Amino acid sequence: MSFEQSKFVWVNGAIVPWEKATFHVSAHALHYGSGVFEGIRCYDTVNGPAIFRLREHLERLFASAKFYEMKIPYTLEQLDAACREVVRRNGFRACYLRPICFYGSSALSVHPRNCPVESAIFAWQWGAYLGAKGDEHGARICVSPWRKFHPSMMPTTAKACGQYINSILAVQDAVRRGFDEALLLDRDGEIAEGSGENLFVVKNGGIVTNDERHSILFGVTRDAVIQIARDLGVPVETRAMTLEELEGADEAFFTGTAVEVTPIEQLDEKKIGRAVPGPITKKIRDVFRAATSGRDTRYAHWLRPVD
Numbered sequence: 543m544s545f546e547q548s549k550f551v552w553v554n555g556a557i558v559p560w561e562k563a564t565f566h567v568s569a570h571a572l573h574y575g576s577g578v579f580e581g582i583r584c585y586d587t588v589n590g591p592a593i594f595r596l597r598e599h600l601e602r603l604f605a606s607a608k609f610y611e612m613k614i615p616y617t618l619e620q621l622d623a624a625c626r627e628v629v630r631r632n633g634f635r636a637c638y639l640r641p642i643c644f645y646g647s648s649a650l651s652v653h654p655r656n657c658p659v660e661s662a663i664f665a666w667q668w669g670a671y672l673g674a675k676g677d678e679h680g681a682r683i684c685v686s687p688w689r690k691f692h693p694s695m696m697p698t699t700a701k702a703c704g705q706y707i708n709s710i711l712a713v714q715d716a717v718r719r720g721f722d723e724a725l726l727l728d729r730d731g732e733i734a735e736g737s738g739e740n741l742f743v744v745k746n747g748g749i750v751t752n753d754e755r756h757s758i759l760f761g762v763t764r765d766a767v768i769q770i771a772r773d774l775g776v777p778v779e780t781r782a783m784t785l786e787e788l789e790g791a792d793e794a795f796f797t798g799t800a801v802e803v804t805p806i807e808q809l810d811e812k813k814i815g816r817a818v819p820g821p822i823t824k825k826i827r828d829v830f831r832a833a834t835s836g837r838d839t840r841y842a843h844w845l846r847p848v849d
């Protein structure tokens with residue numbers, strides 16, 4: 543991934559050149575992580591560039607802000623228009639969009655009172671998240687020694703900047719040990735999620751995933767995959783998942799905006815299932831790709847045209 547092709551950024555209501563999109567070192571969010579953000583993909587569809595489930599992402603942005611008493615000074619419709627403008631002005635057909643709202647510079651103490659809410663949206667071209675290899679052969683993941691924070695500590699359903707410190711520790715440990723990604727357990731030792739992905743297990747032709755009782759962020763991709771599975775007639779169960787269950791799974795895969803649907807090849811030293819991607823993962827991934835490319839018109843309502 544690289545920012546090289548990104549020329550314009552939306553900052554507090556106006557488009558500015560990339561190099562002008564700067565904030566002061568005294569910004570509250572830099573010190574305490576007091577921001578909320580989204581990660582959204584724009585796809586080059588058969589009908590031109592379109593942003594995948596833009597409304598759902600922006601709704602989650604507002605929901606995340608609410609937890610931190612942050613009043614975003616724009617409406618959802620304004621941010622929707624701004625996201626589309628960023629794609630247009632950069633001339634991208636496909637890209638990854640990053641809206642962020644954070645407490646800016648005024649005074650530094652833990653309570654962000656009086657700090658202005660700054661808003662920005664930028665975009666860049668971002669290919670396969672876990673590398674092209676992860677995309678074709680599956681990701682190699684390990685169980686993290688770091689547990690995912692419990693909802694009594696931080697709202698796991700909020701996508702807030704500082705909350706990612708937990709994920710950073712986990713993925714640094716995983717990469718240091720030669721893996722692609724970390725799997726975090728929840729406080730009780732059941733599966734939570736990846737550092738930036740939700741997890742699905744496939745067993746006996748059905749799929750299983752967990753929910754907010756297991757400290758996850760409610761992924762927009764997770765929701766899309768659940769709907770696709772139901773449309774395919776694949777049974778879906780939502781409940782706790784254990785490590786033993788993952789180890790004995792027929793298949794497993796991650797979902798997320800960045801990873802899309804990525805099969806998991808290996809957990810610690812053990813291979814998962816037989817083929818990667820397994821047949822159910824492949825079937826779901828194929829429909830997901832048909833949906834995001836606009837070829838499967840059943841999911842046309844998930845695509846917000848840029849123009």
Ligand code: PPE
Pocket residue numbers: 580581582709735736737738739740758759760761762763764797798799800801
């Ligand atoms: N859990 C976490 C912790 C998470 O960060 C993501 C997205 C998901 C689940 C899946 O959510 P969704 O994208 O709505 O399906 N992670 C984003 C950040 C990746 C990054 O490196 O930054 C993403 O996939 O865009």
